[in-house]
Amino acid sequence: MVFTPTFPCSHRHRMTEQEEDEELLAESNKYAKVITRFEESPSYIINGTMRDYQIRGLNWMIDLYENGINGILADEMGLGKTLQTISLLGYMKHFRNIPGPHMVIVPKSTLRNWENEFKRWCPSLRAVCLIGDQETRATFIREVMMPGEWDVCITSYEMCIREKSVFKKFNWRYMVIDEAHRIKNEKSKLSEIVREFRTTNRLLLTGTPLQNNLHELWALLNFLLPEVFSSSEDFDAWFNTNSCLGDQSLVERLHAVLRPFLLRRLKSDVEKRLLPKKETKVYIQLSKMQREWYTKILMKDIDIVNGAGRTEKMRLQNILMQLRKCCNHVYLFDGAEPGPPYTTDYHLVENSGKMIVLDKLLPKLLEMGSRVLLFSQMTRMLDILEDYSVWRKYSYCRIDGQTSHEDRQRQIDEFNEPDSKKFIFMLSTRAGGLGINLATADIVILYDSDWNPQMDLQAMDRAHRIGQKKQVKVFRFIQENSMEEKLVERAEVKLRLDKMVIQQGRLMDNKSNALAKDEMLAMIRHGANEVFKGKDDEFTDEDIDVILGRGEEKTEELNKKLESMGESSLRQFTLDVPTNSVYQFEGEDYRNKQKAIVGMWIEPPKRERKANYAVDAYFREALRVSEPKAPKAPRPPKQPVVQDFQFFPPRLFELLDKEIYYYRKTVSYKEVEGKTPEEVMEYSAVFWERCSELQDCDRILAQIERGEAKIQRRASIKKALDAKMARYRAPFHQLRISYGTNKGKNYTEEEDRFLVCMLHKLGFDKENVYEELRAAVRSAPQFRFDWFIKSRTALELQRRCNTLITLIERENQELEEKERAERKKGRPKGLYVKSGKRGIGTQDGRGRRKKKVAE
Incomplete structure (x- = not known):
């Protein structure tokens, strides 16, 4: 028998040497991460090399990934955020053996550019693009997406919303959102949907500075780290919004919070090979025709321009919009273009100061071998510029909000191809300002300026970006002594303040963004006296070099003025408002001329070059003298409010009507002023006997017929309502x-x-019946929480009632036809019952209504 000794700890497992080695190795691996840092462009990036700051950006994103942190790559526009993102996803595949699936969500306008960049820089990443109509998308999802033979899916914001059920089926490794300020509102549809997707890592890309308040910043951080930034209230309380602008410790605290999540570099700091862009503000005179239309616009609302009336924001915005169109070209207004016949000739140039300067500038640029990006806010202005380019035989491309995705990319490729013959690329500022690389052009012309200066910066950066070999020159056209001067001045102040505050990681207050009433009024008033006084001046025919030289001097003066202003001065900056009246100029009082000019104002429709403009109707309307309206019946003293549920005797309503008639009699009110009923009847007999002698006999008779038809129409509507109401005992229910x-x-x-x-109760043909109907709706207890119906205007209620009356008349007609059909079959009248409205309902055993003929 073998004796086996026992030991106090015999229940423990004795670890072998191999097991101990494995445990020690595992422990060492647990605390020793493999840190990958690139000193040069990664091997999987081909067809070019990454710049040093782009490699630093890649290393920063790798650090975020290794530490399980999501972040914001906020490099200035044109520094290659696309390439840096592609290099990160390439690192995931080639160094971490995680090929995907990754998701890149981008604006629709940049889809093809992202797809091309993947193929160019990292073709080892299999990138596919989800876009197209419903049938195309269904085929793509079935045959490409679901089999999963891809690494990266590129799609647009709209596709995320439409195909969210498909995207929810995947476990995404990286979700990248380009132009990430689109989700700064956490309650927007896009923001809510992308939060539902299952993702391991998230990366936001934005070329614009952080937004202007704490809540929008919290929304982005909440998307990145929902567990950390879960409550916006706690975030606001921690930063104490009230002291955001002055507390240095708060700024330091904000820097400390943002530092791990945000990387932002400026072109001036990192891209030394890219020459700084040079902007020149070109100040241009109004043409004679522009001055005339500018005056008309100001005179149309002279009271509000002069501050005599209520400064309604919508009216001010409308005036500004019309003035902006006038500064661009008067042909944006219907009736301004000479014709018919409509021709494309020099008049297209000479009737706009900006076009005159453009016509001088483009031949000079063409001779220098430059290529031009031409931006405008207005699509119809691009129509005019396109006509001009055809007339001058300039080869051009064009992109606006209506350009299809395929046509957009084709034109970009044509413009960028080597030895391209395209001289001008016309773009609408907002539709052509995102993610488009047009660095083959070196001249940017801003035909007009955007309210948001960031939009103009994005437009400039289509040319001022990596790959640009020349110095980019920007020409900003500004109509001198017009509202455009103040618009640009305000934008410059906003940019300076943005650079001083936001770029330092601080936040601005929202008040700096809103365009206040006094600012709009200042823009409208600016230059008004100069426009009025100089209305007969001709455009100065100066050489383009003289115009540009004067613009450079004024640009330098404005820059020095702004550079001398500190942050407090910029915050308190206000647009100067002239205090003198604009009614008086050149010794004339234009107060009484307003009415004459109002009739000449036409709301411009969409401009189409080959359209047959209704100029006859325009001049007929412009020269028409309005006839005095018949006097309205005097308003009687206020009567007591009588509700139906108070059940007053019918006699009360007769007495109320008599009070009204008595009041009209005391003030000598007559339906036909100054004539007795007998005189009217006598005149009627003579009129019908001798009306053929009148010169406008046909027009007068047609007017009478229209009046009679209107009376008959009112009678038929009243009859239809009476018939409808008569079918119910309690119509309100x-x-x-x-x-x-x-x-x-x-x-x-x-x-x-x-x-x-x-x-029906108020009376269909009663004056102001829809105002009374609106008041009844607002006071009805059943609608006390129905904000839709309570917010309808009298006009909207009238439109709805017209629709309902049409339905009621159609129903009455159908009933009458069916009753006639029944009578032809020999049944007595009244036996037909529709929907139980004339019958007495009883319940059967299954709860359904039975119909009985009313006796």
Whole structure:
């Protein structure tokens, strides 16, 4: 028998040498991460090398990934955020053996550019693009996406929303969102949907500075780290928004929070090989025709321009919009272009000061071998510029909001190809300002300026970016002594303040963004006296070099002025408002000329070059003298409010009507002023006997017929409403509308029932009936929480009632036809019952309504 000794700890497992070695190795690996840092462009990046700052950006994103942190790459536009992102996803595949799936969400306009950049820089990453109509997308999802033979899926914001059910099926490794300020509102549809996708890592790309308040900053940080930044209230409390602008410790605290998540570099700091862009503000005179139209616009609302009336924000915005169009070209207004016949000739140039300067500048640029990006806010201005380019035989490309995705990319490729013959690329500022690389051009012309200066910066950076071999020159056209001067001045102040505050990691208050009433009024008033006084001046025919030289001097003066202003001065900056009246100029009082000019104002429709403009109608309307309107019936003293539920005797309503008639009699009110009923009847007999002698006999008779038709129409509507109401004992509860296929989506049946019943009760042909109907809706207890119906205007209620009346008339007609059909079959009248409205309902055993013929 073998004796086996026992030991106190015999229940423990004795570790072998191999097991101990494995445990020690595992422990060492646990705390020793493999840190990969690149000193030069990675081997998987081909067809070029990454710049040193781009490699530093890649290393920064790798550090974020290794530490499990999401971040914001906020390099200035044109520094290659796309390439840095591609290099990160390439690192995931080639160094971490994680090929995907990755998701890149970008603006629709940059989809093809992202796809091309993947193929160019890192073809080992298999990138696919989800875009197209429903049928195309379904085929792509079935045949490409679901099999999973790809690494990166590029898609647009809109596709994320439409195909969210498909995207939810994947476990995404990296989600990249380009132009990430699109999700600064956490309650927007896009922001809510992307938060539902399953992702391991998230990266935001934005070339614009952080947004202007703490809540928008919190929304981005909440998307990156929802566990850390879970409550916006706690975030606001921690930063104490009230002291955001002055507390240095708060700024330091904000820097400390942002440092791990945000990387932002400027071109001036990192890209030394890229020459700084040079901007020249070109100040241009108004042409004679522009001055005339500018005056008309100011005179149309002279009261609000002079500050005599209420400064309504919408009216101010409308005036500014019309003035901006006038500064660009008067042909943006219907009736301004000479014709018919409509020709493309020098008049297209001479009637706009900006076009005159452009016509001088472009031949000089063409001779120098430059290529031009021409931006405008207005698509119809691009129409005019396109006509001009055809006339001058300049080869051009064009992109605006209506350009298809395929056509957009084709034109970009044509413009960028070696030895391209395209001289001008016309773009609408907002539709052509994102993610487009047009570095083959070296001249940027801003035909007009955007309210948001960041939009103009994005436009400039289509040319001022990596790959640009020349110095980029920017010419900003500004109409001298017009509202454009103040618009640009305000934008410059906003940019200076942005650079001073936001670029340092601090936040601005929202007040700096809103365009206040006094600022709009200052823009409108600016230069008004100069426009009025100089209305007969001709455009000075100066050489283009003289114009540009003067613009450089004024640009330098404005820059020095702004550089001398500190942060407090910039915050308190206000647009100067002239205090003298603009009614008086050149010794004339234009106060009484307003009415004459108002009739000449035409709201411009969409400009189409080959359209047959209705110029006859325009001049007919412009020269028409309005006839005095018939006097309105005097308003009687206020009467007591009488509601139906108070059940007053019918005699009370007769007395109220008599009070009205008595009041009109005391003030000598007559339906036909100055004539007795007998005189009117006598004149009527003579009129019908001798009306053929009148010169405008046909027009007068047609007017009478229209009036009679209107009276008959009112009578038929009243008859239709009476017939409809007569079918119900309690119409406010029982009335039903036969919608057919015209139900609509806005109004409920309860709302429609109330409108019909109240319209009948108030009287369809009563004056101001829809104002009374609106008041009844707002005071009805059943609608006390129905904000849709309570917010409708009298005009909107009138439109809805017109629709309901049409449905009621159609229903009455159908009933009459069916009754006639029944009578032909020999049944007595009244036996036909529709929808139980004339019957007495009883319940059967299954709860369904039975119909009985009313006796």
